[in-house]
Amino acid sequence: MRFGVASKQAYICRDCGYIYSDRTPFDKLxxxxxxxxxxxxxxxFKPYxxxxxxxxxxxxxxxxxxxxxxxxxAVGQALPIGIAVGILALLGIFFYLNSVY
Structure with a gap:
């Protein structure tokens, strides 16, 4: 009978890039x-x-x-701003077209 070793999950520090991959599972720390x-x-830390x-x-x-x-x-933080700008642009076009026509 063979016992497989459970794959251990590595975790990365979001501030400096250090990778935790020791024997002790991260959630047990x-x-x-x-x-x-x-x-x-x-x-x-987040999963790596x-x-x-x-x-x-x-x-x-x-x-x-x-x-x-x-x-x-940075991409994740810019996405909500981009969505908000897009919505405002669409609203501006909508109101402009409604006032002209």
């Missing part, structure tokens, strides 16, 4: 766990999908991931 690199609280390599927490790799995280979060 105490709530007062903090990032060993930047000191961010546990709530600032790509395969984690041995040198995942090297300074250059973390900096590159941090920049990508910033870009990803």
């Amino acid at each position: 105490p709530d007062k766990y903090f990032c060993p690199v930047c000191g961010a609280p546990k709530r600032r 999908e790509p395969k984690v390599s041995k040198n995942a927490n090297a300074t250059d790799a973390r900096k590159a991931r941090k920049e990508q995280l910033k870009k990803d979060e």
Whole structure:
């Protein structure tokens, strides 16, 4: 009989790009766990999908991931603004056409 090892989920710090992939499952860590690199609280981590390599927490790799995280979060923040601007433009066109015709 073979027992498979449960796949462990890696988590990434959204502030500095540090990847937690130790043996202890992330959800079993105490709530007062903090990032060993930047000191961010546990709530600032999110699941990380790509395969984690041995040198995942090297300074250059973390900096590159941090920049990508910033870009990803900026897109998420800009989307509601874009939607609001689009709705206002449509309303403006609607009222303009109704007043002209």
